[in-house]
Amino acid sequence: MPVIEVNNLRKVYGDITAVKDISFKVESGEIFGIVGPNGAGKTTTIEMMEGIRTPDSGTISILGLHPLKDSKKLRQRVGMQLQQAALPDRLKVWEAFDMFSQFYERFVDAQELLESVQLSEKRNAYFSQLSGGQKQRLFVALALINDPELVFLDELTTGLDPHARRSMWDMISGLRERGKTVVLSTHYMEEAEFLCDRVAIFHKGELLALDSVNNLINELDEDKRVEITLIEAIDTAKLNELETVSEVTRKGVELIVRGSSNRLVVDVVETLANMGAEIRTLRIKEANLEDVFLTKTGSSYRTVNNHSSNAGDTES
Amino acid sequence: MKGFLKLTQIQLKLFLREPAAFFFTLMFPTMLLLLFGAIFGNGNKPIPQLNGYGNVDLLTGGFIGMIIATVGLMSIPVNAAAQREHKILRRLQCSPIRPIVYLASDVFANFITTSAGMILLIILGKLIYNLRLPGDPFGVIVWFVLSAFSFFALGYLLAAIAPTARMAQVVGNILFFPMLFLSGAAIPHQILPEFLKKVSEFIPLTHVIRIIQGFWFEGKWSDYYIEMSVVIGTMFVCLLLAVRLFRWE
Numbered sequence: 001m002p003v004i005e006v007n008n009l010r011k012v013y014g015d016i017t018a019v020k021d022i023s024f025k026v027e028s029g030e031i032f033g034i035v036g037p038n039g040a041g042k043t044t045t046i047e048m049m050e051g052i053r054t055p056d057s058g059t060i061s062i063l064g065l066h067p068l069k070d071s072k073k074l075r076q077r078v079g080m081q082l083q084q085a086a087l088p089d090r091l092k093v094w095e096a097f098d099m100f101s102q103f104y105e106r107f108v109d110a111q112e113l114l115e116s117v118q119l120s121e122k123r124n125a126y127f128s129q130l131s132g133g134q135k136q137r138l139f140v141a142l143a144l145i146n147d148p149e150l151v152f153l154d155e156l157t158t159g160l161d162p163h164a165r166r167s168m169w170d171m172i173s174g175l176r177e178r179g180k181t182v183v184l185s186t187h188y189m190e191e192a193e194f195l196c197d198r199v200a201i202f203h204k205g206e207l208l209a210l211d212s213v214n215n216l217i218n219e220l221d222e223d224k225r226v227e228i229t230l231i232e233a234i235d236t237a238k239l240n241e242l243e244t245v246s247e248v249t250r251k252g253v254e255l256i257v258r259g260s261s262n263r264l265v266v267d268v269v270e271t272l273a274n275m276g277a278e279i280r281t282l283r284i285k286e287a288n289l290e291d292v293f294l295t296k297t298g299s300s301y302r303t304v305n306n307h308s309s310n311a312g313d314t315e316s
Numbered sequence: 317m318k319g320f321l322k323l324t325q326i327q328l329k330l331f332l333r334e335p336a337a338f339f340f341t342l343m344f345p346t347m348l349l350l351l352f353g354a355i356f357g358n359g360n361k362p363i364p365q366l367n368g369y370g371n372v373d374l375l376t377g378g379f380i381g382m383i384i385a386t387v388g389l390m391s392i393p394v395n396a397a398a399q400r401e402h403k404i405l406r407r408l409q410c411s412p413i414r415p416i417v418y419l420a421s422d423v424f425a426n427f428i429t430t431s432a433g434m435i436l437l438i439i440l441g442k443l444i445y446n447l448r449l450p451g452d453p454f455g456v457i458v459w460f461v462l463s464a465f466s467f468f469a470l471g472y473l474l475a476a477i478a479p480t481a482r483m484a485q486v487v488g489n490i491l492f493f494p495m496l497f498l499s500g501a502a503i504p505h506q507i508l509p510e511f512l513k514k515v516s517e518f519i520p521l522t523h524v525i526r527i528i529q530g531f532w533f534e535g536k537w538s539d540y541y542i543e544m545s546v547v548i549g550t551m552f553v554c555l556l557l558a559v560r561l562f563r564w565e
Contacts, residue, residue: 050410052406052409052410052564072412075410075412076412080410082403084403085403085406085410086407088404090330090333091326091330095329098322100411103319103322103413104411142407
């Protein structure tokens with residue numbers, strides 16, 4: 001049985017349809033990513049699954065339960081990190097864990113959780129004394145206080161520096177190893193590529209695509225591009241003759257070879273080796289999730305994302 | 317239950333770390349008592365018009381009313397609105413704690429601080445001015461509790477209506493200061509001109525103080541039915557509206 005089953009979910013705010021007839025399933029033990037630019041409907045969808053927002057239509061089943069009717073039962077078994085949340089300014093970090101642990105039937109050791117997000121030396125600090133990134137890590141750790149089967153993480157690395165983001169990624173990967181199901185939203189495509197088993201691409205309230213990152217990229221059928229810098233220029237006729245090569249561009253010692261087959265790189269390197277050419281650098285350019293987004297929407301992810309960021313950082 | 321106790325404990329810790337709330341609930345009323353006691357100068361000598369009680373006895377009843385109003389109009393609206401505005405309630409909503417448990421712990425913690433303010437006032441009044449204890453202690457305690465709940469309900473209502481904590485603070489202050497001066501809490505009611513005496517009848521705190529001072533001076537319950545109705549009425553109306561208008565965010 002899937003951990004989450006969402007059918008024809010819909011949510012309207014005034015004139016704006018934030019979520020339009022979205023359906024998907026999340027399987028046990030996977031890291032499921034909801035990606036898309038700001039305003040795509042990611043947070044609205046997550047908050048409806050969490051039972052803190054009421055859908056206008058459609059059904060949601062979480063661990064076989066109803067998010068609103070069974071909310072008390074579900075909250076014992078589910079962990080949530082909200083995009084925006086706070087604690088009282090003068091509450092100490094350890095007190096927050098002490099307080100929340102009392103709300104649950106079972107809870108895990110706070111010290112271990114604090115260590116896992118590198119906050120153990122901040123345990124006596126007031127909430128107001130934490131930096132943005134530290135608060136973010138605190139809320140991720142708090143989402144795990146009840147050892148949940150399912151964790152919702154909404155924009156978990158927004159505002160983190162690259163190093164903190166990396167260690168957060170390691171921590172999330174660790175959750176998969178412990179058999180947890182994770183649903184996360186992010187507007188960083190590379191985060192979804194790194195972490196997620198499957199990715200749902202949201203755009204303007206619609207679900208554009210849902211599959212593993214590899215499948216989404218392979219479906220694009222996009223040319224691979226091999227960029228090579230040689231020690232000495234060579235005649236590229238032999239490369240052109242290769243079946244797997246569709247195009248060769250040469251500029252002095254620099255070559256760009258295009259083709260769609262998975263044999264492209266092997267063929268090119270083999271041919272160059274047979275010709276006795278020496279390679280200084282070789283780079284393989286692959287399509288990524290941003291290209292998937294571009295293909296599905298016809299607009300560049302960065303443009304869309306920057307545009308909506310300027311309009312306002314938070315999603316409604 | 318363990319969630320309720322933990323929340324209450326946390327709320328009390330936060331109160332002790334909030335200098336303004338701590339000062340106005342616990343220190344300020346006692347300071348005023350010392351100050352006014354010195355101004356009137358005659359200690360707590362019996363005054364015939366006061367049924368044999370003294371000035372300090374009269375002031376204490378007023379200051380107990382002031383403590384109730386401080387918590388109800390200054391602490392609760394600002395805290396409750398700030399917890400909503402800063403998405404603290406939102407985070408609690410994600411846990412299995414039920415809203416009513418959260419609210420009950422907040423009420424209980426505020427009741428403890430209000431009672432602490434009153435007890436401190438009485439102990440210091442007794443030590444310094446030989447304050448006379450209430451003639452009808454049961455009446456004072458019952459109506460202290462009911463008056464506190466009535467003002468707390470008003471406080472939660474303000475928090476529910478106010479869009480922001482800052483707004484809650486403004487509205488709380490606008491209600492608090494006229495109440496303080498017109499109700500007899502800070503200035504004896506008797507010296508007000510007729511017109512202001514009439515206005516003060518519309519102020520719930522006037523009635524709270526009249527009941528508490530009345531029972532302090534051995535008054536009869538049957539003398540205060542109007543005042544009691546105002547206190548109970550305020551409590552029910554505010555509670556109903558506050559429950560209806562409560563928002564997590």
